[in-house]
Amino acid sequence: MFTIEMFILAAAFGLTYGFLLQKADFCFVASVRDFISVGDSRTGKGVLVLMATALIGWGVVLTFGFASLDELWTVPFGLSNLIGGLLFGIGMTIAGSCASGTLYRSGMGYVHFWIVLACMIAGNLLFSFIYDPWAIDYFFEPLATDGGYSLYEMNTPFLILPLVIVAIMLLLTIKRFGVGGFLQGVKDSLTDWQGNPFKQQHWDVRFCAFLMGITATIQFAVFSNISVTGPETRMGGVILGSIFGEDAVYNNMYLNEMFAGYPSVGLGPEEALVIFILVGAMISALLSGSFKIRFPKAKRLPYAIGGGLLMGVASRMAPGCNIANVIAGVGGMSIASFIAIIGMALGVFIATAYIFKMPLLLFHNFDDEETV
Amino acid sequence: MALGEKELEALEPDHIVDGIGEVCPHTLNLALDGLKKAKPGETVMEVTDHSIATKTIPAAVKMRKNAEHLGTVNSGSEYKIYLKKL
Numbered sequence: 001m002f003t004i005e006m007f008i009l010a011a012a013f014g015l016t017y018g019f020l021l022q023k024a025d026f027c028f029v030a031s032v033r034d035f036i037s038v039g040d041s042r043t044g045k046g047v048l049v050l051m052a053t054a055l056i057g058w059g060v061v062l063t064f065g066f067a068s069l070d071e072l073w074t075v076p077f078g079l080s081n082l083i084g085g086l087l088f089g090i091g092m093t094i095a096g097s098c099a100s101g102t103l104y105r106s107g108m109g110y111v112h113f114w115i116v117l118a119c120m121i122a123g124n125l126l127f128s129f130i131y132d133p134w135a136i137d138y139f140f141e142p143l144a145t146d147g148g149y150s151l152y153e154m155n156t157p158f159l160i161l162p163l164v165i166v167a168i169m170l171l172l173t174i175k176r177f178g179v180g181g182f183l184q185g186v187k188d189s190l191t192d193w194q195g196n197p198f199k200q201q202h203w204d205v206r207f208c209a210f211l212m213g214i215t216a217t218i219q220f221a222v223f224s225n226i227s228v229t230g231p232e233t234r235m236g237g238v239i240l241g242s243i244f245g246e247d248a249v250y251n252n253m254y255l256n257e258m259f260a261g262y263p264s265v266g267l268g269p270e271e272a273l274v275i276f277i278l279v280g281a282m283i284s285a286l287l288s289g290s291f292k293i294r295f296p297k298a299k300r301l302p303y304a305i306g307g308g309l310l311m312g313v314a315s316r317m318a319p320g321c322n323i324a325n326v327i328a329g330v331g332g333m334s335i336a337s338f339i340a341i342i343g344m345a346l347g348v349f350i351a352t353a354y355i356f357k358m359p360l361l362l363f364h365n366f367d368d369e370e371t372v
Numbered sequence: 373m374a375l376g377e378k379e380l381e382a383l384e385p386d387h388i389v390d391g392i393g394e395v396c397p398h399t400l401n402l403a404l405d406g407l408k409k410a411k412p413g414e415t416v417m418e419v420t421d422h423s424i425a426t427k428t429i430p431a432a433v434k435m436r437k438n439a440e441h442l443g444t445v446n447s448g449s450e451y452k453i454y455l456k457k458l
Contacts, residue, residue, distance in 0.1 A: 030424060034427075034431070039431060096395035096398075097396075111397070112395055236450075289449065290448065292450075297393050300394070352397070358400070
């Protein structure tokens with residue numbers, strides 16, 4: 001069922017993502033939190049470039065028949081996506097990083113994010129125990145449709161909608177920064193080099209986002225939709241199975257579904273991809289001298305544990321993490337992903353404003369304030 | 373007034389904030405707390421091993437206009453971010 005070539009391909013994709021995520025210092029929490037709290041749009045611009053690249057990429061792949069509509073990642077949509085996304089956004093803000101950020105920072109030696117990752121997997125398993133019947137009866141069935149829907153299912157040529165959306169994004173950018181500012185941004189993103197690029201700690205986030213979008217497009221065309229928390233759930237299932245036996249996994253309805261198509265309870269190519277994201281980030285950090293085992297302060301452990309657990313549970317509710325929804329979901333123009341992303345952004349906003357009580361400088365009028 | 377690395381290293385900060393092992397948003401909140409304790413004209417230096425703090429802290433003080441970012445010294449995986457309270 002799984003061939004060695006699939007594992008090698010998955011490892012290559014994982015290494016590429018990990019390397020680029022670390023080089024970009026790419027964090028979806030930062031893209032929202034830093035914009036509203038300190039007006040820093042650096043990472044947010046990267047996220048928009050990633051979405052635009054995925055949109056065009058998926059449109060090209062479908063147009064030229066490298067993949068078909070039934071290979072798009074679409075899930076039932078409704079209020080469930082918003083609630084799941086919102087809780088995931090709160091969780092990742094508490095934890096200090098999104099799902100992809102947790103992986104690349106784990107590879108950089110952050111012990112804090114090793115704990116977040118372990119707790120995310122524990123959260124995935126917790127959800128699997130409440131899935132049948134509670135989550136089905138009281139969450140998914142009343143709050144979501146029976147099936148997923150992609151805007152690609154409208155009878156329009158595949159590239160029309162992506163081109164229209166990206167054109168609107170470009171027009172808004174040019175309106176904000178002017179043609180000169182836009183072109184300067186493109187030039188800056190391509191020329192941010194200081195000596196040996198492998199030894200350079202960070203590359204321009206927009207450049208890395210573009211390369212990640214291209215990588216995800218190729219992955220979609222030849223292999224699969226990128227996902228992180230789904231494979232992490234299966235990793236949790238493998239751990240559960242190794243302790244309590246495979247029956248413990250197969251008797252759990254949610255985990256049983258997760259391993260549908262797998263020959264046994266084990267790691268497949270998608271899990272290999274996730275593991276190699278961590279390895280790719282570690283290689284990137286080692287090359288640039290930014291790898292270091294960083295121990296968290298004890299008082300921060302509740303944030304890592306609580307945030308990780310919430311991320312794990314919420315990623316199953318949304319469903320999907322920031323990576324799956326922003327790349328495969330937006331690229332595939334899935335309604336559920338658009339709703340989940342709005343929920344995640346709201347969650348980051350709520351946690352930033354009401355849990356960390358950070359000043360939201362973007363909305364602050366400093367003229368009214370004499371002293372700080 | 374951005375300073376060079378040697379000038380920054382020669383500075384003796386009035387307040388030192390320990391951000392080692394911290395992640396966002398604690399790195400920024402620690403810097404803001406340090407600035408609250410400082411008097412105008414005093415320098416605050418946060419030492420951190422969380423690279424994204426080198427972007428968020430200067431952006432925050434610039435927007436909040438409560439401090440000047442004098443510069444950042446990078447030594448491998450650690451960073452010293454120097455701020456002067458306005």
